[in-house]
Amino acid sequence: xxxxxxxxxxxxxxxxxxxxxxxxxxxxxxxxxxxxxxxxxxxxxxxxxxxxxxxxxxxxxxxxxxxxxxxxxxxxxxxxxxxxxxxxxxxxxxxxxxxxxxxxxxxxxxxxxxxxxxxxxxxxxxxxxxxxxxxxxxxxxxxxxxxxxxxxxxxxxxxxxxxxxxxxxxxxxxxxxxxxxxxxxxxxxxxxxxxxxxxxxxxxxxxxxxxxxxxxxxxxxxxxxxxxxxxxxxxxxxxxxxxxxxxxxxxxxxxxxxxxxxxxxxxxxxxxxxxxxxxxxxxxxxxxxxxxxxxxxxxxxxxxxxxxxxxxx
Ligand code: NAP
Ligand code: 8YV
Numbered sequence: 001x002x003x004x005x006x007x008x009x010x011x012x013x014x015x016x017x018x019x020x021x022x023x024x025x026x027x028x029x030x031x032x033x034x035x036x037x038x039x040x041x042x043x044x045x046x047x048x049x050x051x052x053x054x055x056x057x058x059x060x061x062x063x064x065x066x067x068x069x070x071x072x073x074x075x076x077x078x079x080x081x082x083x084x085x086x087x088x089x090x091x092x093x094x095x096x097x098x099x100x101x102x103x104x105x106x107x108x109x110x111x112x113x114x115x116x117x118x119x120x121x122x123x124x125x126x127x128x129x130x131x132x133x134x135x136x137x138x139x140x141x142x143x144x145x146x147x148x149x150x151x152x153x154x155x156x157x158x159x160x161x162x163x164x165x166x167x168x169x170x171x172x173x174x175x176x177x178x179x180x181x182x183x184x185x186x187x188x189x190x191x192x193x194x195x196x197x198x199x200x201x202x203x204x205x206x207x208x209x210x211x212x213x214x215x216x217x218x219x220x221x222x223x224x225x226x227x228x229x230x231x232x233x234x235x236x237x238x239x240x241x242x243x244x245x246x247x248x249x250x251x252x253x254x255x256x257x258x259x260x261x262x263x264x265x266x267x268x269x270x271x272x273x274x275x276x277x278x279x280x281x282x283x284x285x286x287x288x289x290x291x292x293x294x295x296x297x298x299x300x301x302x303x304x305x306x307x308x309x310x311x312x313x
Contacts, residue, residue, distance in 0.1 A: 005026070007019065007025050007028060009050055011051060014288070047069045048064065048069070048070045049072075073095060076203065078206075092307070093307040094293075094309065095294065099281040101157060103154045106229060107154075107229045108161040115140070115251075120271045143165075147169075147194060149234075150172075151182070155201045158199060171185065172185045192224070193220075199227045200228040209234070210234070212236060220249050222250060224249050250272065252272070254267075255278055
């Protein structure tokens with residue numbers, strides 16, 4: 001008999017197809033009243049598939065008494081209550097590493113875009129303004145100072161990208177690393193004061209909420225740029241809007257927001273901010289690799305009892 005799997009959210013079509021071939025899958029979003037449906041059927045499920053964006057709330061997990069394994073599409077895991085998972089003996093599979101390159105590429109693309117103003121210049125050309133005006137000069141990227149907040153798996157790949165641009169790199173984590181040649185800044189404010197570009201790629205969740213505060217933006221200063229590819233919660237968005245409107249910082253480039261897909265309306269008219277729709281890992285190649293990892297994690301669990309790539313609990 002195929003194991004019974006609850007699909008908590010919609011995922012990419014080829015992953016949905018592969019799941020349906022291998023398991024006895026119930027697509028919860030199809031139910032008009034998921035809570036009532038789970039009251040009657042929740043006991044049937046041993047596995048659950050979700051994504052980093054949505055995780056799964058404890059009130060849903062409480063309706064799944066036989067659940068043993070969660071397989072999540074994505075690397076972020078701030079949407080799970082790890083203490084509760086530990087108590088329940090749940091294993092949570094996730095998809096680190098396979099997305100490092102695409103997220104780093106996007107992070108660096110955003111950095112170049114906000115400094116050289118490609119998106120704003122594109123709007124200028126499309127509006128027919130080039131025939132009447134000269135586009136203003138922009139800011140050089142090569143040889144500048146890059147401060148990385150969160151030198152983890154993805155941060156290290158961003159640092160490799162930056163080395164191709166002869167950038168000087170420093171970083172801020174809670175813990176200094178012993179295997180990198182970059183200067184460690186124990187104080188985030190010092191990193192912000194030092195750098196031209198502050199690249200945020202730390203984990204999300206309560207520990208990093210509003211780490212990038214008004215004070216950090218003041219320290220980054222009117223020539224400084226902020227790039228955020230981690231989670232919207234890491235940046236104080238109200239302070240960012242003020243900083244961009246008042247020239248406290250030169251510009252910002254964002255892939256993530258506090259309340260996705262809602263972007264603060266005050267950001268929309270600003271030309272000194274680049275706005276992407278949380279798409280850093282969204283290439284065919286990387287999303288396929290992430291989907292494969294979701295499947296491998298489930299398969300590994302059902303074969304050996306251990307999820308091969310699991311969130312450390
Ligand atoms: P990782 O290897 O765990 O790296 C996370 C880094 O954040 C570590 O260097 C960690 O260092 C640092 N960090 C954690 N808490 C911190 C704190 N309170 N203050 C300062 N630094 C802190 O994770 P990863 O695979 O590189 O992914 C990083 C994050 O990127 C994910 O959690 C996810 O939120 C985000 N992400 C976004 C996208 C996207 O589409 N935009 C795609 C993938 C991932 P210490 O533990 O030493 O502090
Ligand atoms: C995806 C991400 O957009 O991996 C993550 O943590 O934020 C992105 O890769 C996400 O997994 C989709 O839910």
